[in-house]
Amino acid sequence: MTFPELLTRLDTLLQQHRPEYYATLGPPATGAExxxxxxxxxxxxxxxxxxxxxxHNGQEGYDSFFQNNCLQSLDGAAESMRINNELLADGDFVTNWWHPAWVPFLENGGGDHVCVDLHGTFTGQAGQIMEHWHDWEARTVLFPNLTAWLAAVVQAYEQAGAESALLTDEQLEELEPEHPKGFPQEFEAG
Structure with a gap:
């Protein structure tokens, strides 16, 4: 499936299995934003x-979208990037603690993110999906790209939805996506 087809499928799954959560999703980001x-x-x-x-440009509140993460808005991503870029410029981080080309799109509400790495840190593969922890050195490259990640999320939602008509935060926090061969890849900052 293409990325737009996966988004359409995810949208349908959320409406079917998480209607209350779906109502918290923000409107689309505009081209100007x-x-x-x-x-x-x-x-x-x-x-x-x-x-x-x-x-959907983020969500209201911190209900789990997938695993223990919620959708980060473009404004939220910008604020996270400003803070981390400033700390990086001030010399507060060791190597690969943060990179200005990491764009957060999920957050856990505690300062940790899932990012699209536009730089290709550790692997040289720009566009990979990686975890950024604010207080831990682990930097896991989860998926090779956003399409592979979304395909795994949709598959996990489909499997969970086949077992339960309505999905809870707790069920979403426990879902494990199917990773492509060779992923996840474990690295550390420093």
Whole structure:
């Protein structure tokens, strides 16, 4: 499936199995909001990430979207990036604690993120999906790209939805996506 097809499938699954959660999702990010984000951080977002924020720009509250993460808004991603970029510029981080080309799209509400790595840190593969922990050195590359990640999320939702008509936060926190061969890849900052 293509990324837009996966988003459509996810949208349907959320409406079917998590209608109350679905009602908390934000409206799509506008083209102007996406352009302002790119200009502020001097980045070009890949088409899939633009489509992601153009699907729903974050959510209200911290109910779990998948595993223990919720959707981060474009404004939330910008704020996280500003803070981390400032700390990086001040010399507060060891190597690969943070990179200015890591764009958060999920957060756990405690300062940790799942990011699209536009730089290709550790592997040289720009566009990979990785975890950023604010207080832990682990830097796990979870998926090779956003499409592979979304395909695994949709598959996990489909499997969970086959077992239960309505899905709870607790069920979503326990879901384990099927990773492609060779993933996840474990690295550490420092």
């Amino acid at each position: 996406l352009a302002a984000f790119e200009a502020e951080f001097n980045l070009v977002l890949p088409a899939e990430l633009r489509q992601w924020f153009g699907w």
